[in-house]
Amino acid sequence: MARPRIVVVGAGFAGFTAARALAKLSRGGAEIVVINPTDYFLYLPLLPEVSAGILEPRRVTVSLQAALPGVRLVLGEVDGFDLAARTVSFVDPDGRAGSIGYHRLVIAAGSVNKLLPVPGVTMYAHGYRGIPEALYLRDHITRQIELAVNATTEQERRARCTFVVAGAGYTGTEVAAQGVLYTRALTAERPELRDKVRWLLLDTADRVLPSLDQRLAGAADGVLRARGVEVLLRTSVKEATEDGVHLSTGDFVATRSLIWCVGVRPDPLVADLGLPLEHGRLVVDEFLGVPGHPDVYAIGDAAAVPDLTRPGELTGMTAQHATRQGTTVARNIAASYGQGRRRAYKHHDLGFVVDLGGLDAAANPVGVPLRGFPAKVVTRGYHLLSMPGNRVRVATDWLLDAVLPRQGVQLGLVRGTAVPLESSSVSG
Secondary structure (H helix, E strand, O other): OOOOEEEEEOOOHHHHHHHHHHHHHHOOOOEEEEEEOOOEEEOHHHHHHHHOOOOOHHHHEEEHHHHOOOEEEEEOEEEEEEOOOOEEEEEOOOOOEEEEEOOEEEEOOOEEEOOOOOOOHHHHEEOOOOHHHHHHHHHHHHHHHHHHHOOOOHHHHHHHOEEEEEOOOHHHHHHHHHHHHHHHHHOOOOHHHOOOOEEEEEEOOOOOOOOOOHHHHHHHHHHHHHOOOEEEEOOOEEEEOOOEEEEOOOOEEEOOEEEEOOOEEEOHHHHHHOOOEEOOEEEOOOOOEEOOEEEEEEOHHHEEOEOOOOOOOEOOOOHHHHHHHHHHHHHHHHHHOOOOOOOOOOOOOOOOEEEOOOOOEEEOHHHOOEEHHHHHHHHHHHHHHHOOOOHHHHHHHHHHHHHOOOOOOOOOOOOHHHOOHHHOEEOO
16 A cells, blocks of 8 residues: 555544544545445434424535545445454445455444344334434324324324334433424324324333433423323333334333334444454453554444543443544554554543423533523534534524424335334444
C-alpha cells in the first residue's frame, strides 16, 4: 500500500466520529476507508420522531460522502476478519464478495436487537433500529387506525387500536410517548375511535428508564401516565401471537402491534474473531486497543471499554460514549504513527435527554434535573448541536409540526417481510 490504510468498520456514532477525526489528523497522509451497509450516518435518537410523523426520514440521515470529505466509502456488510493477513471481508449490496487490506483496523460494528427466547416474538413483533423499521412502523400505526374504522367487530376494532411497547428504556419510552400523540392526531377526525386507542408500555424493571437517573424516570413516567399510557412494570411478554400477546401476569392483550424495544446486544460479528469477550463485547484496554493485536482497535457498542470513572465496570452502550471513543481512538492511532501521544479513554457522563413529544421532555444536563418546557429546549438544542448535518431541515420540520397538522398517510415503502426483527442492526 502506497499510504497506510486505516479501515473503519461501521459508520454509527463511534465509527463516523473516528473516521472524521482520522481524516482531519492524517491530512491526506493516510487512506481512510469506511465500510458500512448504507451511505449515510443515522442520528438514532430522533428516529421516534420519524415513526411519529414529525420528521421526514432524510432529516435524520447524513450523507457519509458529504460529511466525510477525503474518506473512501465502501458499501457492504462485513462478514469476517483475517487478523493475521490484515484483511476484512465483506459482501456488497449486489451480493458480491470482496476484501480489503488494512494497516490499522477500527471495529465499530455496533449492536443488534436483543432477542429473548419468547415464542412468537421474531414472527409478530416489530423491531426498531433503523430507517426501514421507523417507516414501516409509521405506516403500520396509520394502517391500524384506518382499518379500525371499518372493523367488522368491536373486538377487532379494539385490537387494531391497541399498541404494546416492550421495553421501557430510552427508545421504548420515547416510542410510546411519541406514539400516543400520533394516534391522537390520527383519530382527531375519527371521533368513534378516540376512546378505543390504547397504549401499553411494559418492562421487567420496577420503573421506566431503569438505567437513567431516578428523577428523569419519574418525570417521564408522569408524562406517560398523564397521556393515558398504561405503564406495566415487573411485566414481560410471555408469548406473541397473531391475535395478541400473553403477559407474564397471565393477562392476554388483543393487539396487532407489538413493538420490540427491549434493548440491544453487541453485533455477533465480533464473536467470530475468536478473541476474549465480556458480555458479548470485544475486550479492549483503556487505550481502546485489542490486546495482542497492536494494529486493531474496537469502540462503541461492540467494545468492552473499561470505565475508568467506575473501576471494574464497562462504559455504557450510549451515543455519548461512542462519540468520544471515536475521537480518542483517532488520536491513539495517530500516536501510533508518531503524531502526538496516546491517551486512555476516560469520560464522565454529562447527562441525558429524553424527548417525550409535544412540549414535554426530561433532561439532566451536568446533573441538573429539568422537566417540561425547559427540558424540551435543552433536549432539542442538544440534538441540533450533536447532529453532524441537516440542522436547518430538522428545525424547520419541528416548526412546521408546531403550526400544522401531521400528515397521517401510508407511504407503503417498506413491507413487514423486509424488516425481520432478528436482523435489525445499527453500527456504533
